[in-house]
Amino acid sequence: MPSSSLTAYPLRPARVHEACGPSAASFALWTAALTGGDVIWVREGWRSEQLNPLGFQGLDPARLILAQTGDQNDTLAVGEEALRDGAAPFVVLELTAPIGLTTGRRLQLAARAGGTTGLCLIPEGMGSNAAETRWHCNPVFDAQDSTRQRWSLIKNKSGTCEAWNVRWDPEAHRVAVVSPVRE
């Protein structure tokens, strides 16, 4: 029986977290909207999928700065730089290949030095052990609501793993937990 409030959310600041699954982008945007301040989003420039600022839920596109890199090495370097600097309180890194423990730890240290929250969007099953939490985000069909998602906390360094059904509440500008419908 899932609880009515998210345990490891909002994300623990000054740490790097991970999100995977089809709705990972939403997870990043919603979290960025709640964090406040500028957001730096690092992704590889060659990818055919493009972010559409008109589709952002919660986050004002004016707060987003996108860094388009050539490969994963650049992504990690730019991400570490941004995390360590702390000028933007939230940094999103889109990764395409698994990263090792050393790399993950480096990002973690950079986030701690800059007081910045980092979020790596990873392909499924490619997480790094250094991550503070890992979330699997799936959209859920609902007859009334088109923002409903299922967030499963699949790794948590300082707590238990759980899963919640959530939706974005545009009036309150927050993530709301909804109780699952009993079948």
Add this chain to the structure above:
Amino acid sequence: MFDGTQRRIVSLWFPRFASDRVLRAHPQEGPFVLTLQQGNANRVHCLNEAAQARGLQRGMAFADARAFCPDLSSRPADPAEDQRFLALLRRWATRWCPWVGFEGPDGLVLDITGSAHLFGGEAAMIASLTARLTRAGLAVEAGTGGTRGAAWARARYGAGGPLDSLPIAALRLDPETVTGLQRMGLRSIGQVAASPRAPLARRFGAELLLRLDQALGTRPEQISPEAEPPHYAVRLTLPEPIGRTADVMAGTARLLERLCGKLTDHQTGARVLCLSLRRVDGDFRAVELRLARPLRDPARILPLFERGVDEVDAGFGIDQMRLEAVTVEPLPVEQIAQTGTRDPGRLDDLITRIGTRIGLENVIRYLPADSHIPEQAFTIAPAAFSSPGNGWASPRPRPVWLFPPEPLAVTGPRPPRQFVWRRMTLTTGRATGPERISPEWWLIDEAWQSGMRDYWQVETVQGRRLWLFYTPQNPGWFVQGEFA
């Protein structure tokens, strides 16, 4: 203190300035003209001596000129480049005297009062000046006089002889006045000077008398020397070569201190900086720094150099450092605000540092654009050269991800009940739509060749929410985006 009669002015006139400049760079024989588009006609802007000898003249239609002279070669004129070249000549001419100004688009004026003796007298100085210019390939006429007007007249209408005998056109008058004076029978400056002033002023206005007085020296005329453009480069030469990063950074700090002082004096900020390091073996290493916004604070610029300096191979050591602000932008002094806790410059510094790795043009920001076409409803701009845009509003929900349309193997104008996308079999739970979007006919877009589109927001039972469209004019279904 000099009064007007003791001044000595040299006027330089380059009769074929534009064509001489081009011929210096691209030497060629035979008649040559520069053409300039004026209105609908292509006209002769400037021509060389050979073309003049064939009877061509300025202002004639280029087609006529070619008919007169079939072996004529030509190039388009570039007045802006001519201006730049004249500015270079002006700067060069300050070797003779400090007061050098422009005289029209093809002349210079030098106030050589008190400097001619340094070059062996006035005649020797003029001879040397014209010889140097002629050797550089520029036809030049020099005239000297006690006033600017007299020098101008002698440069263009004969260097020798008294001023009185020169034609009235030498008074820098407009053509109508010249014609009018000639109709009155006044042909030389002497004749005009001798005639009664009041009727002349009544008939031709004050301009004529002003020019006459300026030529004769009864009314003063200034020469405005151009201010030297500020030079944003500093250099540090070292007695012993250095090689450690910390040493180079310390040298850079010294250079920055001086450069930023200069930038502050002129209320400008550097946008692109170039640090060139000369090694002992004569080789140069350059570190370029592109800034996300104009800066002149040494404490903020210095750390940004660290990465570039660290990568430089010092070889056997560096014995000279030169720091130049390649691109400079105005940066007015700002009032120090008492409110505002966050420093907006921090983010710019971060953008600069990211930009040094991946290129400043790859750090971008989204700006709203006015279009119904989903992929053109926003533009991207380098974050360093733009400010955040407002007015993000979409009347209909739009997907977070956009990708090139992926075809679906289904038919019919209604959204499919079941379809296969990316090897996933998906069942439609709810479809919202259609939202019809027509291509913008005034823009040619390859992707919209298939005509208008009916967009559907399809929520599948499996969870994925997709943005599908149907093209009624060329029946087919495509997936173009995903609502996350």
